[in-house]
Amino acid sequence: MNQNAEPAKIIENSLKNKEFKNALSLCKKYSSSLGEKDFYYLTSVCYRYLNESKKALINLDKLIQIDPNYGRAYQEIGHTNVLLKDKNKALKAYLRAVRHNPSLQSSWLGILSLENKNEELIKFVEQNVIYLKNLPPELKTVISFTHEGKLSRADRICREYLRDHPHDIEAMRLLANIGRDLNIYEDAEFLLESALLFDPNNAKIKYDYINILTKRQKYGEALFHAQNFYDEDPSNINAMKLLSTALFRTDRYKEAIKIYNDILELEPNNTDVMLSKGHLYKTSGELDKSIESYKKAYQTDKYFGDSYWSLANLKTYKFSDKEVKSLDKMVNDVYVSEDERAFMHFALGKAYEDLNEYKKSFKHYKEGNLIKKNKSLFNTSDFTKECQNQIDVCTKDLFEMKKSWGSESNAPIFILGLPRVGSTLIEQILSSHSLVEPTHELPNIISTALRLNERKSQDISSRYPDILLSLSAPQLKLIGDKYISDSEVFRTDKPYFIDKMPNNFRHIGLIKLILPNAKIIDIRRASMSACFSCFKQLFAEGQEFTYDLKDLAGYYNNYVELMDHWNGVLPDQILSISYEDVVNNFEESVRKILEYCEIPFEQQCLEFYKSKRSVKTPSAEQVRQPIYTSGMDYWKNYEPYLDDLKNNLKY
DSSP states (O other), X not given: XXXXXXXXXXXXXXXXXXXXXXXHHHHHHTHHHHOHHHHHHHHHHHHHHTTOHXXXXXXXXXXXXXXXXXXXXXXXXXXXXXXXXXXXXXXXXXXXXXXXXXXXXXXXXXXXXXXXXXXXXXXXXXXXXXXXXXXXXXXXXXXXXXXXXXXXXXXXXXXXXXXXXXXXXXXHHHHHHHHHHTXXXXXXXXXXXXXXXXXXXXXXXXXXXHHHHHHTTOHHHHHHHHHHHHHHOTXXXXXXXXXXXXXXXXXXXXXXXXXXXXXXXXXXXXXXXHHHHXXXXXXXXOHXXXXXXXXXXXXXXXTOHHHHHHHHTTSSXXXXXXXXXXXXXXXXXXXXXXXXXXXXXXXXXXXXXXXXXXXXXXXXXHHHHHHHHTTOOOOHHHHHHHHHHHHHHSOHHHHHHTTTOSOOOOOEEEEESSTTSSHHHHHHHHHTSTTEEEOOOOOHHHHHHHHHHTOOSTTSOOOTTGGGGTOOHHHHHHHHHHHHHHGGGGOOSOXXXXXXXXXXXXXXXXXXXXXXXXXXXXXXXXXXXHHHHHHTOOOSSSOGGGGSHHHHHXXXXXXXXXXXXXXXXXXXXXXXXXXXXXXXXXXXXXXXXHHHTTOOOOGGGGGGGGOOOOOOSXXXXXXXXXXXXXXXXXXXXXXXXXXXXXXXXXX
16 A cells, blocks of 8 residues: 555545445544545445444534535435435435536436436436436546535636647636636636637537626527527527526516516426526516515425525515524524525525514525635735735826826716615616616626736736726727727616715726716725625625625724825715715705716606616616615614624724
8 A cells, every 4th residue: 555645545446445444434534634524425335334324424413513514425325325225315415416526427316216207307318318327537526626615626627638639628618617606707608619619509608608698698689699599599498598698687577577487387486587587677666576486486396495586585575484484493404505594594584674673684684694714715914915905006196197098077976985884775866867878787897907927827816906006098998988889788878877886985096097077985884884795785796795794894993094195196086975875964065976977967866766667686676766764774673693793893
């Protein structure tokens, strides 16, 4: 035996040689160097082969507590329950395993051996078995590592494979998916475009390509390709789903609803589509229909956590006693996935909040956030460095030297700051004006920063914001003009439009260099109110700093310090306005905002709540109501539990 080999490899070799007792002894011998996860996994495998199923399951329970998303753990549960002749538990475990890690061929085969009724499921499983059978071992490893969160290793293996097989379409697709998971969307889009050149009829590539266009909020392009994909085969469920999403994103709601209903005729139990219908109705202000769709989703699948959170996220919905009781029971069910459990915790947080049971409410908000935190890559010290880099590079001298170098357009109005601080309210006020077009939380500025960074992997150091020092006048104008042209898909002929991406405060230097005539409104809320409001909101994506009270405090501190810098180097160019001022001195604040934007006063801005426009943020229902003050100090109900926030805030 090679004593220099990794302990896990030594144990695996013993298992291959059917030396099960020896493998178990080695697990105990190397327990300190294996790590908890490998120890419990390999120990459970040993016990299964030794026909000690109960001991195997005990170790697997411990493994799931460490990593509830570990597919191989559920595969082992499946294998062990087969030995125990509990087919129902085995089938559930295998289904859970492939959901977390679709490279587990043994689990797919396990499902086939146990399922004999659901023809649709059997067909789907057979397709996956054939797919994995024909897949090179390197790419199976890539899929496994990707779904286990080992993205850097997956990226490296996939790139090495592509060097030897440069035209392997599936490898290109998998690498694009890794880029998507790393939020390197532009690279992912390029890879999928390239793959389509080699194989223009590949349905998987088309599907992923349209999804990445949607991810990059290139909704016009996504709709074009989705329509073509659908026209090729109107009965293709995936094509129908893509088209309905694209129609929704481009505000073509009636057409989107028709496609959603077509899908539900073919798949009456499709809870994802029910959820999407609910989101559409919420966006368009049809609250009753939204509630009906969300309820239909959880009535179809009681474990569908997102449906409960979507109801809670309406802000105006109150759960019944029966719903609360049911959620309380389900949230600890062993077969609820961690993602669904997080949704349920946040829903229960809102439910107990409405019942004024703030201790229970906070417990659930905390548990939900902890689940999300454990999957998050956010690091406060990294963010502090990012902000300091902006301060070091974007000096007053830089803006003086490159003044008026960018695009001449004065159309954009940026509303930025933290989420949940009143930005949707300001947007609603401004968009009530006849000259102002609401758009979305556009990703264009962040995408531009990523593009300037030229990061192709995690191992390459950043070039942004340093590259701002060397960009020429024509380059800055080109980037600014591109931003304007890319926004046209969301606009009509109104002279001004709103970009409400809150995280753009991190890139004000870039904004003012490429769009020197743009207006910037920084909406700020008292620190405890702002941070706690974020903590009890489960964002769809992009706000990972909200999962921990200390992270929230650090983020808020950095935000204030960076905004102080921007106001110092760009005097009188940014309008800072507090949410509290807007609420307490409403008309005065509205007039101040319009004056800064150089837009004439219109009475309808004071009656913003009458607007029928679509709203796609968590505040959708709140901004359809007149101004109210009840939520300003709401955090005080939770004050006994907020020491980590209070003690780390500087401002």
